[in-house]
Amino acid sequence: MTTVPTEDLQTVTLTVNGSERTVAVPPHRTLLDGLRDEVGLPGTKSCCAEGECGACTVLLDGKAVNSCLVLCVEAEGHEVTTVEGLSDGGLTDLQEEFLNAGAVQCGFCIPGQVVSAEYLLRTNPSPSEPEIREALSGNLCRCAGYQRIVRAVQATAARRNGQ
Amino acid sequence: MPKYVRPATRAEALAALAEGGAAARPLVGGTDLLVGLRHHTVEPDVLVDLKGVTDLPEPIVVTDDAVRIGATYTLGELVAHPVVQESYPALVEAALTVGSVAIRNRASLIANSCNASPAADTAPPLLVHGASVTIASADGDRTATLDEFFLGPRRTLCGPGELVVRLDLPRPAAGSGSAFRRLTRRRGVDLATVSVAALVDADGAIVLGMGAVGPRPLLTRTGPVDLADDAALDAALDELLAPATPISDVRGSREYRLAMLRVLAKRAVLAAADRRTPEEMAS
Ligand SMILES: Cc1cc2nc3c(=O)[nH]c(=O)nc-3n(C[C@H](O)[C@H](O)[C@H](O)COP(=O)(O)OP(=O)(O)OC[C@H]3O[C@@H](n4cnc5c(N)ncnc54)[C@H](O)[C@@H]3O)c2cc1C
Ligand code: FES
Ligand code: FES
Numbered sequence: 287m288t289t290v291p292t293e294d295l296q297t298v299t300l301t302v303n304g305s306e307r308t309v310a311v312p313p314h315r316t317l318l319d320g321l322r323d324e325v326g327l328p329g330t331k332s333c334c335a336e337g338e339c340g341a342c343t344v345l346l347d348g349k350a351v352n353s354c355l356v357l358c359v360e361a362e363g364h365e366v367t368t369v370e371g372l373s374d375g376g377l378t379d380l381q382e383e384f385l386n387a388g389a390v391q392c393g394f395c396i397p398g399q400v401v402s403a404e405y406l407l408r409t410n411p412s413p414s415e416p417e418i419r420e421a422l423s424g425n426l427c428r429c430a431g432y433q434r435i436v437r438a439v440q441a442t443a444a445r446r447n448g449q
Numbered sequence: 450m451p452k453y454v455r456p457a458t459r460a461e462a463l464a465a466l467a468e469g470g471a472a473a474r475p476l477v478g479g480t481d482l483l484v485g486l487r488h489h490t491v492e493p494d495v496l497v498d499l500k501g502v503t504d505l506p507e508p509i510v511v512t513d514d515a516v517r518i519g520a521t522y523t524l525g526e527l528v529a530h531p532v533v534q535e536s537y538p539a540l541v542e543a544a545l546t547v548g549s550v551a552i553r554n555r556a557s558l559i560a561n562s563c564n565a566s567p568a569a570d571t572a573p574p575l576l577v578h579g580a581s582v583t584i585a586s587a588d589g590d591r592t593a594t595l596d597e598f599f600l601g602p603r604r605t606l607c608g609p610g611e612l613v614v615r616l617d618l619p620r621p622a623a624g625s626g627s628a629f630r631r632l633t634r635r636r637g638v639d640l641a642t643v644s645v646a647a648l649v650d651a652d653g654a655i656v657l658g659m660g661a662v663g664p665r666p667l668l669t670r671t672g673p674v675d676l677a678d679d680a681a682l683d684a685a686l687d688e689l690l691a692p693a694t695p696i697s698d699v700r701g702s703r704e705y706r707l708a709m710l711r712v713l714a715k716r717a718v719l720a721a722a723d724r725r726t727p728e729e730m731a732s
Contacts (some may be wrong), residue, residue: 287454287457287465289452289454289455289462296453304684313450313453313496314450314451316483317496334488335487336483337480337483337484337551343551346554347453349525349554350550350551350554351551351555352552352555352710355479355480355483355555356555357479357483359453359455360476360498362455402550406550413462417611418551420548423550424548424551424552426548441621
């Protein structure tokens, strides 16, 4: 049994965007904190910190989750993909379509929107508009560009389906 | 701030819970627990993560008589399961209203009941489907119906040192149907103002589960009702809804909740009745 005392730093080894990383965190720190402050990947945004806004969305073992509701110690031995890990350098087709659709305004919600949309397209390659809205309903945008975000996802699905 | 424990076996998990007593909490998805820790509404000394325990009951087992769900089964997995979709439509409708896709990918079905919010969305459908739970402690296992399990706001039969390891859902009788309806201030990430699940059997007997209209989710039932007779249905609803004692809070006044409860209950009953398959086709 692994036990992490309250104040002690715990060494957590996880795979982030394909590379094994080891961080030292106290047990109450979230995966969101670990990714931003310890791994040094600031693409994942911190906003409400209680599961309401989706700015912190990452893929944990391939599933979209709110990294503000996961303890970093829970990620021991698991695989995390952040927005930085969706491409190997340039923009992904999905990110290009966000730009083409003019879906990005202040940009704060966008990493979370992109990760949630990528998860949707991987699990449902031809989503209907209601399915897109449902899949992104946990991602709030204060600039409220929802219509354009939906169009960007539709355009990416069409592109991936060779249309 | 609590310490974090990751047991590998059920015995280790129960030992860690027993040792921590009232100051220890099981952790599965953390979607209630981490928010509670942030707001200091729960202040445990120990979090016992159940996700690495290898000898807990399987996440889901489907038999001819029942569907059995384990402590780590998530709402995301539940809503995608073909047998659950077919046999428990009210439960799928309710689970789909919980949070967002990302919340459902973490949130466990069992903890939605263990958290014992009077507004927990999956409670009304689990009640009408006759769910029971198995509670484990260092002294052994015991079972209880979900109706016995809910004691009051944030209070269940599962005490310090204990753990719900399994939830059993009997397969619904042939020719019955179920539906869930809820009212929220805004669609999406908000708790229910009122929620209702209905199960109607082939003879028109009604079972109702209600959320957010009392200190705990409520379960009531009547004998066969002629659903084509509106006055008879209204009279049955008078009886079914009588135990509801909602409070007034930010989500709605007592009067508004009672009025909406009647509307939603009637809609849920009629929708459930519409979903019934003729008995000869159901087998
Ligand atoms: C943004 C947001 C929106 C939400 N929206 C809704 C909603 O619309 N409707 C709704 O009903 N809920 C909602 N929830 C609440 C939450 O997602 C559910 O209650 C969830 O099902 C709890 O599961 P969990 O695995 O995350 O529980 P955890 O947070 O891990 O645990 C919850 C509680 O149950 C205890 N517990 C967990 N497992 C066990 C066990 N096996 N035995 C005994 N005790 C146990 C824990 O100690 C804790 O006290 C929302 C939460 C968030 C953050
Ligand atoms: S920062 Fe995690 S959901 Fe808002
Ligand atoms: S683009 Fe500003 S919050 Fe969405």
